[in-house]
Amino acid sequence: MERFEGSFTQQEPIPEDAIAAAVAVMRHGRLHRYNTEPGEAGEAALLEQEFAAAMGAKYALAVASGGYAMGCALRALGVRAGEPVLTNAFTLAPVPGAIAGIGARPVYVETTAQLTIDLDDLAARAGDSGARVLLLSHMRGHICDMDRLMAICDGAGIAVVEDCAHTMGAAWRGTPSGRHGRVACYSTQTYKHLNSGEGGLMISDDADLMARAILLSGSYMLYTRHRAAPPPEAFERAKWVTPNISGRMDNLRAAILRPQLRRLAAQCAAWNDRYRTVEAGLRGTPGLTIIERPEAEAYVGSSIQFLLQGWSAEAVNAVIRRCAGRGVELKWFGAEEPAAFTSRYDSWRYAEAPRLPQTDRVLASLLDMRLPLTFSLDDCALIARIIRAEVSAVFQAEGQGG
Ligand SMILES: *Cc1c(COP(=O)(O)O)cnc(C)c1O
DSSP states (O other): OOOOOOOTTOOOOOOHHHHHHHHHHHHHOOOSTTOOOTTOOOHHHHHHHHHHHHHTOSEEEEESOHHHHHHHHHHHTTOOTTOEEEEESSSOTHHHHHHHHTTOEEEEEOBOTTSSBOHHHHHHHHHHSOOSEEEEEOGGGOOOOHHHHHHHHHHHTOEEEEEOTTTTTOEETTEETTSSSSEEEEEOSTTSSSOSSSOEEEEESOHHHHHHHHHHTTOTTOGGGOSSSOOGGGGTTHHHHOOOOOOBOOHHHHHHHHHHHHTHHHHHHHHHHHHHHHHHHHTTOTTOEEOOOOTTEEOOOSEEEEEOTTOOHHHHHHHHHHHHHTTOOOEETTOSSOBTTBOOGGGOTTSOOOOOHHHHHHHHTEEEEEOOTTSOHHHHHHHHHHHHHHHHHHHHHTTTTO
8 A cells, every 4th residue: 555755844945045145144143134234235125125026016024924914914004902804714823813913803704615715705794894904815825806805895995915825926817916905914934935934024015004014013213224115204204103013034034035035936836736736636536626726816836625525524534544544644624623733713712703604614624735845746646646545435435425
């Protein structure tokens, strides 16, 4: 019986030129982003400039984490304590956490079988929730119909913050993910598309919002050292009334991100080769539903999801157990107890949430798997064979999934 021996959590090494850039920063010792010599830009300022250019945005800000970027974006939009903020019911814990972190209240929107935010439900809640902001999570890289989403939100006067933790390098109808909303947030945490251990980035074209975000991030009165920032006039009023909530990125992290950013397109292509190999291997498995990607979506397949629709919890667990026995790690979003990185809206009990029957149905059937770039295409084909065999076996034993 075939077994997969690789690790689902092993990333690629940091590229040699990025290591050299990090060593150079450590040799000169100026790790703090505002510790620069006269005329010197600093790695963090250069990263912001290059990231803004790569995404086609006017302004960019590098911060301590993706979660920090989201909280900072909400604050910069003026979200206040107690205020409702719309967000996806299917997302990762730091998303509702960013809302709760500023004392606001997440209002969850239903999930489709495409794993995106349900736009009919969004339209209804846009009317009745009183929310002024949507924190939209492109969870696991699935992008909803952004044209319709923006029409709904623009029509209701709702500002959109995009959580692009899984869509850095992706696009909808040719527009980069993160360029539809008012502001977008990215993560450079190890499991995302660039790896600095921890880190976050924010982009926007809104000068006033970005001036507030830069001040919030802990710029003191050194904001003129930013190179992807609005002009000093934009800071004039804000600098008196914006608290410093320290969350800067340092030059060491920025130094290892800049060479990685130059390779982003090639890395995304490599992820998609792996994604398509697994997808092709799973297609046609009895009882298993592939999530078909819309033509308008240019995705980054850094993870893959599939559904076991109508299966009992026991049958899904049997698949997970049997795959794990052959070295294939699947995450299930239907489990009652939160585990590792996987939790659900009803386990975030600090916030009140009504039951969302459609989301419950989708999550109960949803299996998820990372595709690190350390996997070869042969590894991916093997992983697909193992899942196919085990899903088929359980499906037959259970009589159509029980
Ligand atoms: C990782 C992640 C974040 C937060 O990023 P951190 O840098 O870990 O704070 C936000 N949203 C989603 C969907 C994520 O996966």
